[in-house]
Amino acid sequence: MKPTILVIDDDASLRRVLEYNLQDAGYQVFTAAGGEEGLALFAEEAPVLVISDMKMPGMDGMQLLKAIKERSPETLVIMVTAFGTIDVAVDAMKAGAYDYITKPFNRDELRLTVAKALKFCRLTVENRRLKDELADKTDYQTIVGSSKAMGRVFEIVRKVADTEASVLLTGESGTGKELVARSIHQQSGRRHAPFIAINCAAIPRDLLESELFGHVKGAFTGAIKDKTGKFQLADGGTLFLDEVGELPLELQPKLLRALQEKVIEPVGGTKEHRLDVRIVAATNLDMDKALIEATFREDLYYRLAVIPIHLPSLRERPEDITLLLRYFCKKHQADAVVFDAGATAALNTYGWPGNVRELENLVERLMIMRSGNVITVNDLPDKILSGSVTSDASSISGKVVNLPIGGYSLEQLEREVVTEALEHNRWNQTAAAKFLRIPRHTLIYRMEKYGITPSAKTE
Ligand SMILES: Nc1ncnc2c1ncn2[C@@H]1O[C@H](COP(=O)(O)OP(=O)(O)OP(=O)(O)O)[C@@H](O)[C@H]1O
Ligand SMILES: [Mg+2]
Numbered sequence: 001m002k003p004t005i006l007v008i009d010d011d012a013s014l015r016r017v018l019e020y021n022l023q024d025a026g027y028q029v030f031t032a033a034g035g036e037e038g039l040a041l042f043a044e045e046a047p048v049l050v051i052s053d054m055k056m057p058g059m060d061g062m063q064l065l066k067a068i069k070e071r072s073p074e075t076l077v078i079m080v081t082a083f084g085t086i087d088v089a090v091d092a093m094k095a096g097a098y099d100y101i102t103k104p105f106n107r108d109e110l111r112l113t114v115a116k117a118l119k120f121c122r123l124t125v126e127n128r129r130l131k132d133e134l135a136d137k138t139d140y141q142t143i144v145g146s147s148k149a150m151g152r153v154f155e156i157v158r159k160v161a162d163t164e165a166s167v168l169l170t171g172e173s174g175t176g177k178e179l180v181a182r183s184i185h186q187q188s189g190r191r192h193a194p195f196i197a198i199n200c201a202a203i204p205r206d207l208l209e210s211e212l213f214g215h216v217k218g219a220f221t222g223a224i225k226d227k228t229g230k231f232q233l234a235d236g237g238t239l240f241l242d243e244v245g246e247l248p249l250e251l252q253p254k255l256l257r258a259l260q261e262k263v264i265e266p267v268g269g270t271k272e273h274r275l276d277v278r279i280v281a282a283t284n285l286d287m288d289k290a291l292i293e294a295t296f297r298e299d300l301y302y303r304l305a306v307i308p309i310h311l312p313s314l315r316e317r318p319e320d321i322t323l324l325l326r327y328f329c330k331k332h333q334a335d336a337v338v339f340d341a342g343a344t345a346a347l348n349t350y351g352w353p354g355n356v357r358e359l360e361n362l363v364e365r366l367m368i369m370r371s372g373n374v375i376t377v378n379d380l381p382d383k384i385l386s387g388s389v390t391s392d393a394s395s396i397s398g399k400v401v402n403l404p405i406g407g408y409s410l411e412q413l414e415r416e417v418v419t420e421a422l423e424h425n426r427w428n429q430t431a432a433a434k435f436l437r438i439p440r441h442t443l444i445y446r447m448e449k450y451g452i453t454p455s456a457k458t459e
Pocket of ligand 2: 177178242
């Protein structure tokens with residue numbers, strides 16, 4: 001892509017000279033005849049470099065420089081000053097101009113100054129990219145988990161990361177789908193290329209197509225200039241299609257074609273672009289149901305889910321809870337914080353419907369609200385206590401159940417405990433069985449024995 005330069009000068013002939021010379025040197029040039037017009041064009045085109053005359057009617061060069069620096073401190077501005085006005089040039093440099101050239105200037109002088117500025121600009125961008133990458137690494141790398149279920153996830157990720165295979169991540173909200181998607185990118189040969197994420201559920205459907213594939217100027221009302229879509233931005237890298245299950249049916253054939261043939265066509269365009277993009281998608285919808293109900297195309301599903309990876313909910317891997325608590329305490333510079341037995345028990349039996357995200361938010365809140373380094377049940381929110389069987393362990397001196405004075409049927413109690421465990425685990429039998437520390441077949445046997453189903457709640 002050619003670097004873009006905005007030239008602002010009220011002198012039409014000088015403007016043309018600058019434009020011609022810079023175009024000739026391989027740059028894309030926009031021109032404006034004054035400060036106001038220049039500023040408007042600046043907002044629209046976001047050029048990497050601005051060359052502006054100092055003396056102009058209306059908004060002069062100095063005012064323009066300040067306005068640009070306010071909006072975008074990193075944009076480089078070169079001022080054009082009249083011969084013999086060196087103090088004006090110095091003022092401009094003080095106000096943030098990168099450099100200046102004095103009129104009259106020759107072609108080589110102009111090109112040299114511009115080339116120097118653009119080189120500086122490239123170095124700054126490169127520097128920032130390296131910094132981001134470093135930050136990304138420290139951010140993305142840690143996926144905490146020592147449970148068997150997470151072990152299986154790590155193993156698949158390791159195997160598929162450096163392949164071209166499309167990956168579909170499924171799992172409840174907050175289980176780490178995006179974290180894993182980024183980790184796949186980081187472990188692939190594409191790690192130096194962009195990781196671009198798009199949330200298919202968050203973008204209005206009439207904008208989604210152009211977000212994904214881009215559009216050409218004039219494709220529809222409001223398309224005032226060409227737009228590069230996420231696919232193109234991800235060229236050479238990874239495109240993360242988040243909440244892909246929400247992709248409108250009418251867009252699915254176009255996505256399928258992009259995946260199969262590796263070409264995209266911007267909205268309103270006639271030219272196809274060949275791209276090299278690795279797809280990682282995620283959804284927390286029940287895709288089997290979406291396929292049956294035909295809200296999602298089967299052919300597209302199989303294209304996306306070449307490697308399906310299911311992220312287990314926190315309920316299914318309670319052994320990771322303690323590890324995650326430690327990890328997030330550390331992340332919040334609270335290494336010294338410990339959870340006492342009561343708090344640990346409550347946190348371990350809670351259902352965590354919001355999974356790791358909920359746990360992380362809780363730790364963040366506890367780190368702010370705590371009065372000391374020991375977290376007890378008193379520090380925990382009611383929601384957690386009422387969702388765990390140790391809820392009133394502290395108030396009934398360690399007893400889990402308070403029996404009525406007149407006695408109680410053990411069978412009835414068992415029926416209630418089983419039902420509650422199932423409800424607490426959203427009727428996930430594996431999770432409920434784990435919760436009750438019994439094998440799944442025992443749970444199923446009990447459910448049949450008492451006729452426990454989601455609709456037939458026992459009283
Ligand atoms: N195993 C893990 N180890 C450390 N942090 C985790 C883990 N899983 C999730 N997280 C953290 O929990 C938060 C939620 O994770 P993420 O955004 O990846 O979830 P998600 O599955 O994409 O959720 P949603 O479906 O709601 O978008 C993030 O801050 C993430 O860093
Ligand atoms: Mg997500």
